[in-house]
Amino acid sequence: MNRRQLLSCTFAIAALMAAPGAALADADRIDVYITGDSNIINFWNNVIKPVYEDAHPEYTLNVVSARNNIAPIVERTMAALGTETDPQVDIFDENDPNLPAGAIEKGLWVDFTEAGLVNYDKINPVTLETDYGLPYRGTQVVLAYDTSKLDPADVPTTWDELVAWMKANPGEFVYNRPDTGGSGGNFVRRAIHEANGRDPSLFQIDNYVEGESDAMLAQGFELLKDIAPYTYGPGSYTADNMQSIQMLAQGVVTMAPVWSDMALNAVNKGVLPETIAFAQLQDLAFAGGFADMTVPTNAGNLDATLKLADIVLSAPIQEKVVTEIGAFPAVAWEHLPAELANKYAALQPASIPTFPGGPWVSAISDGWFRSVAPHVER
Template identity: 50%
Template sequence: MLSRRQFLATSAAAATLVSTRVSAADIKTLQVYIDGDTNISDWWNNILKPAFEAANPGHTFNVTITRGVADGNGTIAERALAALQAKADPQVDYFEEIEPASVAGSVEAGLWLETADSNVPNLKMINPAAVQTPIRLPYRGSQVLIAYDSAKVANPPKTFADLVAWAKANPGRFTYGRPDKGGSGSNFVIRAIHEANGQDPAAFTKDNFEAAKAEEMLQKGWAILKDLHPFTFGEGTYPAGNSPALQLLAQGAVDMIPAWSDMALQAINNGGLPETVKVVQLQDLALCGGFAYSAIPSNATDLEGALALANFMLSPETQTSCVRDIGGFPGISWDNLPADLKAEYIDVIPVSIPTFPSGDWQTAKNDGWYKNVATNIVRD
């Protein structure tokens, strides 16, 4: 057995060895923050990281997952804003996904680095469906679809009314996730609210929230969902997130759920869902979706590396991986990707992507759902 002295000597030598090797190579590590679901953080760690290291020798990145912790990346952005004001190190170089406008005062303070095709050349290929602004880098998209087991459902619904009719005709075979715990349930709830308000997503904007009016508009949506409530799985025991909903579908406990296009396609590809599961989009008005926007804090310690990462993310190779590996749709236009890829994934190429404003509307929607729909539980 090693004596204590020997042990200390050996470990000190080992530590020196490690530190010299690192400093000799002079590898710069970017700090990347991710609050998206597991499929996204896994993709970054397992596939993008080695590819980025190979494409940019001397650079690597470290992923920190903030999913489910306080306000996720929003909290980290607040810390970066405080660091900007204190002229300190923000300890973050890259936000995988962030809405700069939701971090109060950050845009005015100049927290976000402006990007254009001058410093991120691949931006010239950007997907026209994505709304690019100088401080937001769209790089992947997804949309909520209806996933169903084709072995049990012969005619998948084409409209929201069809969907409700199917759910009522097949009690307990449909469910959706709680709206605050994941986008698939959230966007289904939004689709019901859209349905109740003339199928018009434009009726909800970031600036038109007004408590009394909102209450009236949301109540109409709650009426639809309360009506559906007793026909959902377990008479209203909505699963707590995107993955738990997929799990119910995988276990054959339900036959139809709303699901993120990327999560569902990835699960079908890797055997997480049976091969008989298919996806379909509603034809009268699609469910919501959108692009994930990355942003770089202007006070990042390694701006050059962060810009290299941004360019890497928008390269055709990474974007092909985005489609193949995570079932997302690309942040650059399809013309820049292999033609066979487009043919293969024609189902998820969105025609229109309705959106729902963040902020007050989201809060009112989530809390309203808990107080109006979820509490209406009848148990035997």
Template identity: 35%
Template structure:
């Protein structure tokens, strides 16, 4: 399957890791059996770990524990990645044993994370090997999702099918579309990236996915100009702060269309935040981005044995089903390993061959340039 972010360590450990972030309490356990997990993402990912996965892991493995450092929207990812690089180079403790964050892919391809295979993580045998290629087999995909187009079917009878059709629809329906600022969440970031990609060759885009090529950023100018032209048609000229705020506007009927994460949208449908009139589709030429969420372990992680135990455990079908139920995330293991009701849940949604987004450093530059060139 290929797919398109408890408690905390002490203040001293946080300082060592450079993670910052928001802290909660996780209890205690023996030295070497506590996995220190850095999470960079939305609050729903934090909730998945703290309310579901961590309690279940403790019950399944008495004596083991997980402690969380949380950075909402991954605002500390760049700093954490830099500190990880310095720690690995100096063979010092990075301050965490696993990371669930957008930084994992770059850390993996930069040689900062431990390689994984079926010897260290036996349940990787149930994961499509293609999902390991973007991280050079140095991280474990444990869930997936993609950005999709959500629309109010009571207002929009024929949703756009391509990016060009979507851009035309936004201009023709002022005030009925928005996206969150790209630095505050992946759905808005995906929309921006997709518009920029419209003007890139596949070769140049791939360079931005695989590494840091700031000399190519001038190729984004046409895309940023298109985004600037859209500004008068954006809902109240406002770019919400995060993925969830966009879903809230959809649920209230303030807007009729927006890019959203598939997992967050499906969860919101189940909870009733989004009514039955909200439907999901995927655009083409190009499609929105997506992929796996990875768990990565620093090369010199202090608690490797416990971390590997957690990595293998989270790939069991039972845990994968919990992820589906809580986040509506795509399973990381092959779909045929999952119950029939899970297979039916994702009928009609593309869960393979999803477009990867840019590398972490390229995304950081994109966020800054968008702020300079688009709003206002």
């Protein structure tokens, strides 16, 4: 082989390796981009893919992990809009249709209210935030408690009852630091909601004002300082979501705020005993959120993709959302088997408040660490 041949060979191989997507382009392939962790990728590969391919054998599902790098793929799809180019993306599993700004106005995303999905009407309305996103799995912070120490009939259902219960049972409640995990973080945010008239609309992504907003947060911190002497330790805060679950598992505390999917997983795997049950505050729930699927209007296989979206919202898959990944179903519980619905009835979200990120995150972390954490020295 002379030098020129070697060179052209190298180029050919490099070109092949650089463009596997283009080289293998396939009209019958549906490209699914996943933002979630490996459990979500496994869920699509092992649960959704076989069901879909059985129902529509003419198509194959190509599950691609995008992890935290979804923005360039969305940009690519946007760039292909209005051209003949196939963006090689049919569906995103978890994506905010408001990004990039203007995408909705340019008609990038399918409007699901007009897409004619059979299962669309079964969706629990509280989970719907936008017409351009299709919720299919959710998680929310709930209270996990040990039924061997606390009768389900006596479980607090409001913030005031919760505080009264903590004061009557000192050392039996633990929550983790707001910077290390959302279960403690959203417990702290619930206190802030409580101190501000239980009105989540007061907190928006763009309305943080230094000083003024800090005063609102400080009122929430006062409530937390009030309960600090009655928490585990007293005044000790676990370092992540999992440690709170472990404290519950070791019987150290009776109650802790937990992420619903983490806790359900822990119960399914036997990390948490069967005696653990869940409750949600009824005056205002803890914050949480749903993963929204989005479908670009220029998807190569738009009709087949909408059939896929319909299957993800079907009862068998939504049931698996609960049993396999421990998340909330997006469809209302009445469309799922009664047995399952009863088992997780207490987890049923009546509302899912949200709390914005951005500057609020740093204000809450700094404020909590400076005022609440040192309040009770152990």
